[in-house]
Amino acid sequence: MVQAILDEHKIAYKSIELGEVELKSAITTEQRNQLGISLLQSGHELMADKKAVLIERIKSALIFLVRDADQHPKMKHSDYLVQKLDYDYTYLANLFSEVTGVTIEHFIIAHKIERVKELLLYDELNLTQIAESLNYSSVGHLSSQFKKVTGLTPTYYKQLKHKKRTILEDVGIM
Template structure:
């Protein structure tokens, strides 16, 4: 079955949006996940061009080259881990990525740094901080509960990492209502 790789899919709503565009173009998907669509049939050139145009209008992009697909898969794996699974992985990040992508972690790490200009670890931390911001804005969990939920070893470690990344303490961030979270595709 043919696969399409799509850049900037970061949440369940992205999956719904892509699914909607596929339906409008009468393209049948057997499976859709972040960054990847498995179609039942190969699209013809006109369908693919129309899909590219439709996806572009809503902020997505078809990816054709192998390296970009790997980078997108790394990002999507981290996003799912942090934002949907709350970082409760049984493996450490390097093992998880190696297992998910069937690649040596040093290759993935070097490729990610080369293409993105930051390390996988810094990207992972940025995603965790965005999740912390989200949870702080919801104001339903204590900082201790957030630290536990996101697998931080302590509240102090979370606070230090938060301050280093944002310039604010978590409590000060909560007080300042002008702080906005970044869209996940901009982290």
């Protein structure tokens, strides 16, 4: 959708990733205003505030870290964020908590639990495999965290007929 809007406005871009677009060159104020209107009409938002942009970059990085956890074995999320965003972790953690009202840790846990729900729905992996793929120290740790967040055991959740998942944009934010 974002790519189509950029093309429609004849705005050249280098890359489009989750929540971020890198333009090839600067755009005029008029182009920026028109782009902002088009994005709003499509349910997206043009963010100008540097802190808001950084928060979105943190969220995107964390979502990718959780989604591809098996590709980042035993990597601490603090190290990953510092490496990915090139900011001091304490600054990122404080900013994230201040703006979103939740800690980075809480955000990660919420996303991991949503990923567990997703994997349980697919029914392709058992709980041990899910725990390993998400870098949990044990099935017991995954199960206790799952129960703490959802109020259900993973096994009971898997048996539910109406499995409810949270919209990705709403995960971890109160």
